[in-house]
Every structure is written in structure tokens, then in C-alpha cells.
Amino acid sequence: MEVHAIAATPRAGVESMFLPFLAMFASIYLVGFFIVFRGWGPRRRAEAASCFTSLFHGTPAALLALRAVLSRHRAGGGSLPALLAAPNAAADDLVLDFSTAYFAVDLAHYLLFLPDEALFVAHHLATLYVLATCRHAAGAGAGALLPLEVLAEATSAAQNVWTLAGMRRRDSPLAARVHAALSPPFYAAYTAARAALGPAWFVRMVRFFYESDGGGGRVPAWAWASWTVVIGAGIAVSILWVGNLWLAYFRERKESKQLRSSKQQ
Numbered sequence: 656m657e658v659h660a661i662a663a664t665p666r667a668g669v670e671s672m673f674l675p676f677l678a679m680f681a682s683i684y685l686v687g688f689f690i691v692f693r694g695w696g697p698r699r700r701a702e703a704a705s706c707f708t709s710l711f712h713g714t715p716a717a718l719l720a721l722r723a724v725l726s727r728h729r730a731g732g733g734s735l736p737a738l739l740a741a742p743n744a745a746a747d748d749l750v751l752d753f754s755t756a757y758f759a760v761d762l763a764h765y766l767l768f769l770p771d772e773a774l775f776v777a778h779h780l781a782t783l784y785v786l787a788t789c790r791h792a793a794g795a796g797a798g799a800l801l802p803l804e805v806l807a808e809a810t811s812a813a814q815n816v817w818t819l820a821g822m823r824r825r826d827s828p829l830a831a832r833v834h835a836a837l838s839p840p841f842y843a844a845y846t847a848a849r850a851a852l853g854p855a856w857f858v859r860m861v862r863f864f865y866e867s868d869g870g871g872g873r874v875p876a877w878a879w880a881s882w883t884v885v886i887g888a889g890i891a892v893s894i895l896w897v898g899n900l901w902l903a904y905f906r907e908r909k910e911s912k913q914l915r916s917s918k919q920q
Contacts, residue, residue: 740870
């Protein structure tokens with residue numbers, strides 16, 4: 656009965672905010688492209704505009720998702736079926752619309768300006784699939800997905816500043832210092848969120864859906880099974896990415912120490 660109490664939150668007539676959010680993120684991208692980074696080279700200009708847009712998505716998305724998760728937790732009384740398998744509430748749909756609009760704009764950016772970035776195109780298509788099917792096809796399961804969004808977007812602001820600084824570090828001593836100072840804490844935070852907490856929640860989510868048959872059929876089998884494949888692949892890529900960053904970081908530190916040692920001799 657607990658699950659059905661949450662399901663009673665009316666969904667009929669819930670207005671989609673996708674188009675307003677789409678217009679907002681497109682406008683932010685255009686401001687970044689034509690005004691903020693107009694003096695940058697063509698490729699860097701597009702990449703920087705993408706980071707600029709992401710700054711307006713990552714932290715707000717994490718906060719909106721956290722609010723939805725906490726609201727569902729209070730309403731569900733901590734019951735796992737109520738948290739993971741109940742129909743999406745209005746707060747869930749707001750987050751899904753917000754992130755779907757952002758990834759649609761950023762996907763258009765990659766297709767128009769950086770079509771050679773196949774990994775990012777694939778990532779955005781996969782993310783849009785999960786968001787859109789949860790919002791419109793399954794209509795349930797946001798309680799399982801949104802904790803992953805909180806973790807994924809928690810490091811977004813740091814990642815975007817780190818990326819922007821990295822793009823200019825060869826031209827600007829300040830950018831080089833910012834990039835160097837941000838690297839270890841950003842890598843550590845990303846590792847904790849994407850390589851530890853995220854996989855832990857993912858395993859719990861998959862186990863619940865498998866053992867309960869999608870929460871008693873509330874989340875269709877095709878939905879949670881496909882989300883498992885897509886999200887699992889994304890987590891694996893994230894772990895490989897941050898692992899390579901750590902390797903490069905320690906390699907550079909070792910080379911820097913060897914260079915200083917050779918100069919002292």
C-alpha cells in the first residue's frame with residue numbers, strides 16, 4: 656500500500672518543461688559561442704561554449720535530483736519498492752526534462768561542430784535514451800536513476816572549470832596554475848562519485864530490479880534491462896577515463912621530479 660500511496664501523486668496533465676529548458680540551454684550555448692568565447696579558435700570556441708552551458712546544468716541538476724530523491728524518501732518512508740519502482744512524481748519529471756533538454760543541446764553541439772568525437776556522441780545518445788524512456792515510456796524508475804544523476808553531476812562544475820583551464824594552460828600561466836591545482840581534488844572527487852559510490856548504487860539498483868521483477872512489474876523489464884546495459888557501460892568508461900587521468904598525473908609528477916633532480920646535479 657505504501658507504493659500505491661506514492662503512485663497516487665497525480666501525473667495526468669503534468670506539463671512538460673522540456674521545450675522551455677531546451678530554449679534556455681540553446682540560448683546559453685549561443686551566448687557562450689558568440690559572446691563569451693568569441694575570441695577563441697573555432698574548435699576551442701565550440702568546446703568552451705559546451706562547458707559554459709554545462710556549468711548551468713550540472714550543479715542545478717544535482718540539486719534538483721537530490722530534492723526529488725529526498726522528497727521520495729520522505730514520502731516512501733524508506734521502503735525500497737517505494738523509492739525505486741514507484742511511478743515518477745512531478746519533481747522527478749522536472750529533473751528529467753531539465754537534463755534531457757541540456758543533453759539534446761549538447762548533442763547538437765557535437766553533431767554540428769565536433770562530429771569526430773564519437774565517444775561523446777555515443778554517451779549523449781545513451782543518456783538521452785535513459786532519460787527519455789524513464790520520462791515518457793516507462794513513466795517509473797526515476798527513484799532508481801536520480802541518485803546516479805546526483806553523483807554524476809556533483810563534480811560537473813569542477814570538471815568544466817578544469818577543462819576550460821586545461822584548454823588555455825599553454826597560453827595562460829593563470830590557467831596552468833588553476834588546472835594544476837584543480838587536478839588532484841577533481842580526480843579524487845570524480846573517483847569517489849563515479850568509481851565508488853556510483854557503482855555501489857548501480858549494483859543495488861540492478862539487484863533490486865532483478866530480484867523483484869522490476870518492482871513487481873512497475874518498471875518494465877525492457878526498461879530496467881536496457882538501463883542496466885547503458886549505465887553499466889557508462890560507468891566502465893568513466894572508470895577507465897579517470898584511471899587514465901591518474902596514470903598521467905603520476906607519470907607527470909615522476910617526470911617532473913626526475914627533471915628537477917637532473918638540474919640539481
